[in-house]
Amino acid sequence: MKTITLIHHLGRLSGRMQAPGNLWLEMWRAAKPVVAWRQKRLFDDTKEAEKILHTFSSLRPAQIATLLLPAVFHASVHRLLEELPSTTQLPDANSNCRAAIAKIVQIARNYPLELQQYEDLLPMLQLVECHLAQFNSLRCRMINYENWETVDDFVTRLLIDKNVSLPGGSHCPAGNALLKALESLHKKDASSRLPPPVKKEFILRTMAHRPGNGSTSSCQKMYCSVDEDSIRLAGAWTQDILFH
Known part of the structure; x- marks a missing residue:
């Protein structure tokens, strides 16, 4: 038969806290219990919220716009990520977006906000937007003539390598689409031309x-x-x- 011995360790104050005349001990003995809803709040959240709203109401439009810059840049990057094609990877698009997000978080933690740091982010986002616009433009021109599965990969290689080989030449779907796209660029609409000036x-x-x-x-x-x-x-x- 096994005997189990239960040992209860009760917490107690140290000898220094139990010394006669200890201020903390005297205050604890003199304290009276008060229900929670009648106790004075240590943190008045209503008052602090009013202070924040008062601060916002005193800001100038330029200061409000500066405070909104982190949210605006985050929304810009999020929109770029939504517009990026899911079937292919544009050159440096995802890496630039991730680097921009990390930079925005770092800048937002600094106060006061420096506009120059946000201006330094613009070329990075403009590069992604430029590649996205070029991709959509080329894809739209080619998909109207020929619908083949590798159109996204072909357009991406055009953006990255600039020089892309076409197996089959102008007889392949890509070559045929390129010829028709170039013809449409040089095609002149006679009805829209004005006569030469007199x-x-x-x-x-x-x-x-x-x-x-x-x-x-x-x-x-x-x-x-x-x-x-x-x-x-x-x-x-x-x-x-x-x-x-």
């Missing part, structure tokens, strides 16, 4: 001090007419007659 007219206006630098500024005008057979020039000059 005459061109130019009018120059300025203000000048005549006849001297101390004269009052007055209006000056020059007219020029150019056609196939002749050129006509005319001018209207004014000057100050009171103060020469």
Whole structure:
């Protein structure tokens, strides 16, 4: 038969805290129990919230815009990530977005906010946006003519390598789409063209001090007419007659 012995260790104050006349011990004995809802709050969250709202109401529009910059840049990166194609990887797109997010978090922890640090992020985001616009433009031009499964990979290689080989030349789907896309770029719409100009007219206006630098500024005008057979020039000059 096994005997189990239970040992209870009760907590107690140290000898220094139990010394006669200890201030903490006397205050504990004199304290009266008070229900929680009647106790004074150590932190008045309503008052602190009012302070924050008062601070916001006193900010100028430029200061409010500065405080919103971290959220605006986060939303910009999130939108870029949403627009990136899921079937392929654009050059340095995901890495630039991750680097931008890490940089935004680092900048947002510093106070006061420095606008120059946010301006340094713009080229990184602009590069991703430029690659995305080029990808969508090329893909749209090619998908309208030929629908093949490797269109995204082909467009991505065009953006990365610039020089891409086409097995089969112009007879393959990619080559056929490229030819038609180039033809559409050089195609001229005769209905939208205007006839050549019969005459061109130019009018120059300025203000000048005549006849001297101390004269009052007055209006000056020059007219020029150019056609196939002749050129006509005319001018209207004014000057100050009171103060020469």
